[in-house]
Amino acid sequence: MKRAHLGEFEEVVLLSVASLNDKAYSVAIVDQLDQQISRKVKLGVVHAILHRLEEKGYLKSELGEPSAERGGKRKRFYSLTAAGFAAIRRSYEVRQQLWNIIPTVVIDHFK
């Protein structure tokens, strides 16, 4: 397990997996990213990222039930591991922490 810094897109994918709860499979994630943050990504990209995150130990996956829509093929549902949750949590906290120490002058300046 690599204790590496999370990439921005990795983080986004992990967040959307978390947000989809038990319905997180590749196509749904692509749709989620499109709907929620208007980010158009290709299936191949998401697929590769999911695969990498699983290798890093942030995600785990299992096959669901077969359905007629997909030519009878089962979906692979992803969910966060403890490490995965810790990773997004940590990244959220890092941001939060840094946000907190931004002087109000700076924030006011952009208002």
Add this chain to the structure above:
Amino acid sequence: MKKKNQPSPPLWATKFLRWYCNKQILEDLEGDIHEYYLRNIHTKGVRMARLIYILDVLKFFRIYTIRKPKVTTVMSHGLLLQNYLKTSSRNLRHNPLFSLINVVGLAISMSVGLLLVAFISEINTFDTFHKDAERIYRVNNSYAYLGKENNSRYASTSPIAGERIRESISGIEHLLILRRNPDRDITYQDKTVPLEFLWTSDEFFNIFSFQLLEGNPATALKELNSLVITDKAATKLFGDKSAINKQVTLDDEIYTITGIVAAPPLNSHLQFEVLASYTTYANANKENDNFYQWWNMWNHYVYFKLKKGQDPLTIQAGLDRISAVENNKIENTVIQMYMQPLLGIIPGDNLNNTIGTSMERKMVWMLLLLAIIVMISACFNYTNLSLGRSIRRSMEVGIRKVNGASRFQVWLQFIVEATIISLVALTVAIGLYMVLRNYFFIIDQRMDHIVTLELTLPLMGYFVLLALCVGLLAGFFPALFFSRVPVFKVLKDLSKSKVLGQISYKKILILIQYTISLTFIVAVTLIYKQYRYSVSFDLGYNTENIINLKLFGEDPAPLINKLRQFPEIKRLSRSGLVTSTGNYWAKRVKYQDPLDSASVHYNEVDENYLPIHGHKFLAGSNFIKGSEHDSAENNQVIVNEALLKRFEIGTPIQAIGEEILVMGEKKIIQGVLKDFHYGTVYSDISPFVFVYERPRYGYLNLSVSTTDIFTMMEKIENAWEKVDPVHPMSASFYEDQIKEIYNEEASMITIVGFIAFLAISIASLGLLGMVIFTIESRLKEISIRKVFGASEMNLIYKLGKGFIVLLLLAAVIAIPAAYYYVNTIIFEEVVYKTSFGFFDIVPGVLIVFGIAFLMVCYETLRAARSNPATILRNE
């Protein structure tokens, strides 16, 4: 699960995905792509959706998705292979009969195959050692006289054709005129050696890649009277001493040796010992009116090398043009030039006047066909016997399949098994090959000068390749059959399942084998009968007890005087050539009409020739001997009936004293002979003339009578050596010489006979195996029949009936096929055919039937005599 009416994504793309994709992620990935595909159908239409689907499949071909070649799968394949080897070799050991029949059958047939592989691989190297061989061509001629001679094709051409091509056709880099010459005697100091000659020019070394060891290739053949000799010839003439620049004598002229060339390899169609400068030859013939004639196309050869990138078709157009112009200048004869690629000379078409070695393509194909037939026959045995054992093996296959063996794996296992047998057979076959090889050279002595058939490393490679092919071929159908064995049926109720239901096509294979065997044996008997007929053909004159002794140009008078003293030699005559041995000479003959000339075969003989050979006179008399050098005696000719008919000279009596022109010389008909066969059975009788002459080259015909041929020959040889120490004596009985021209038929009889023998052995082995296995599987039935009171005869009839019907059917197909083949294809050109009757084919068919009956009867009898109690108790 798919909804109907829903167009499915391209199958090949899915297959590709399934092929490359890692098993763990394949399912959901395939599902994902499919989901997108369904979405796209709605939004973008079927076409786009399919396109995107394909693109997606291709895009997902990434490092993390592709299946990794795992060490374990390779290892398990290796383990499986080991297992196949083990079970296969156990199987072969447990069924010694099956293995023996197959190994013997395959080894026999493969040895023939090996011979052919060796032969063809050597034949195909002919002339390939020449640089740019594919740009070198020879000019051949097709020749028609009065439209009669049916466009016979000749490798030779006229010297003038060579000159014309050189002058008027562009696109040729080098051109060479070559003249062949039989052995000529070369003398150095007191040593005389006969050597094989080619007259040629420097271009020889530009076109061909014969290696000049000493001398300058650009000038070696430039000067008059210069010779280039091979290193071997140099050793013959000079021993160890250097040969270059030495002076030798040839026909009383001095020649200088200007170069030494490496002797031509065996795989060169041109064979020579001496290359002599062509200009010398051309100069000597300057005065000869006939030399530069378009029709003088019998002894010269023209080779050329095209420029790089030159289209051969334009050259052929040029040849056509020259032929047309030259043909206009002469009457009655049409000569058409055409080009033959150097690499197409051997193996090549059947040509007249070939130079050096020749090997017909037809012959190669025929041998190849025979070998393939024999090998397929042996493969049939394997197929048949494997299927014959299918009940036993099916169980094993069933268990393998239940344990997860795929169809391919089962297939592979049976191919491996066949290949093992085939490789074992190969080792036996190589042993047989070494024996067979010697017989091959005995059958056809010409082969000695064409191929070596030695075992080389690449050849061994070809052999192994052949064995693998045979294994694949033999094992293919059994493998296919077993890979398709239905598992449940086999394991559930083996005895009832009709695994053995392939009887009909096994019968067809046996039928084919027997048809082949019978065809060969019938063909060989028919060819043999024609051969006997040809050899003992009544020529219309006597050839018995006549020895023909070849002369080499020395004055034979001293020899004749010596020979006359031998009591064994009754009479003696001289002749230019020996007729009825496939040799012909021809001269132009005219009668009263100056425009009507014919090419007439002739022989030069002395006054003793006709009586010795017992020619029958219809009118007139034998040659009358005049005093020595009397020109009047040379005016006599004796002709045959056919000549009278050709020129409408009238009855034989009327013809006596008539004048005819032979090559422009006036001759008087002294006698008329009854027609006789001076040619072979392949040719009809045409006009013939005996000219009165005592040729220096030619033959002495000795009419002998002795009981001790060996001593007589020794005496003759002693006398010969005293007169001509240079040339070894060449003498043989007339009858033997006639036999020699039918050598090709004789060797065909040996070859086809041998193949027939092989085919019969293989078919018999196959039948034996089939009978044994069939009876084995019906043993219970036989026992029950016996218990119910069937007699041995009943059982033999019951069991043998099927096989006997097969044999009869084979005979019905084979006999007409063989008859047709021999009559219309092999002996197509034979004018005098023997008649083939029903009784000619009986012995061959009886032999084959006899062997088959014997096997069927023996095996059924054995089964019929077995004790039913022991067999039925076992069950």
